[in-house]
Every structure is written in structure tokens, then in C-alpha cells.
Amino acid sequence: MKRLTLALFATLALVACNKDAADSGDVDADGDGWxxxxxxxxxxxxxxxxxxxxxxxxxxxxxxxxxxxE
Ligand SMILES: [Ca+2]
Ligand SMILES: [Ca+2]
Ligand SMILES: [Ca+2]
Structure with a gap:
């Protein structure tokens, strides 16, 4: 059970990290290089x-x- 909880925390941390990157504009979503x-x-x-x-x-x-x- 403890192992499952750790895996869950790791997943949540990863999701939160990706969300932060998107919110701060560090992700090139359309792939144009900008x-x-x-x-x-x-x-x-x-x-x-x-x-x-x-x-x-x-x-x-x-x-x-x-x-x-312009
Ligand atoms: Ca872009
Ligand atoms: Ca663009
Ligand atoms: Ca223009």
C-alpha cells in the first residue's frame, strides 16, 4: 500500500510540474520553435x-x- 502511495505522489508531482511549465509559457505547443x-x-x-x-x-x-x- 505504501508503494502505491509513493507512485501516486510521483505521478501527481509530474503532472503539477508539467502544468507549471505550460502556465509559465515554457512549452512550444504548436512546434514552430517558439x-x-x-x-x-x-x-x-x-x-x-x-x-x-x-x-x-x-x-x-x-x-x-x-x-x-504590420
Ligand atoms: Ca510555438
Ligand atoms: Ca505559434
Ligand atoms: Ca503583424
């Missing part, structure tokens, strides 16, 4: 990151994280 902490303004879209080519000046979408249409 984390939120590094300036990725949409970590769910791999075409959006600092320095990305802006697809359109008028679509109101911000690909390069410096503001829509």
Missing part, C-alpha cells in the same frame, strides 16, 4: 511566430506577433 515566453503570440498555430511572413496586410490576422497588418 514558446510563448519567447514571443509566440499564438502557441496553437505553427504559422504564427515572431518574424513569420505576414500573409496579408488587411486580413486582420497577426502572423508575426507585431500587430495585425
Amino acid at each position: 514558446t510563448i515566453a519567447e514571443g509566440d503570440c499564438d502557441d496553437n498555430d505553427a504559422s504564427v511566430y515572431p518574424g513569420a511572413p505576414e500573409e496579408s496586410d488587411t486580413d486582420g490576422w497577426d502572423q508575426n506577433c507585431d500587430g495585425p497588418g
Whole structure:
């Protein structure tokens, strides 16, 4: 029983650790090479990151994280 409790604690610690990393923006969720902490303004879209080519000046979408249409 004690072994099971230790395993449970280890699992909870791991989950808490992963959650902390996500909350602090240290995870690159979309795999574009940028984390939120590094300036990725949409970590769910791999075409959006600092320095990305802006697809359109008028679509109101911000690909390069410096503001829509800039
Ligand atoms: Ca990213
Ligand atoms: Ca992104
Ligand atoms: Ca922009």
C-alpha cells in the first residue's frame, strides 16, 4: 500500500510540474520553435511566430506577433 502511495505522489508531482511549465509559457505547443515566453503570440498555430511572413496586410490576422497588418 505504501508503494502505491509513493507512485501516486510521483505521478501527481509530474503532472503539477508539467502544468507549471505550460502556465509559465515554457512549452512550444504548436512546434514552430517558439514558446510563448519567447514571443509566440499564438502557441496553437505553427504559422504564427515572431518574424513569420505576414500573409496579408488587411486580413486582420497577426502572423508575426507585431500587430495585425504590420
Ligand atoms: Ca510555438
Ligand atoms: Ca505559434
Ligand atoms: Ca503583424
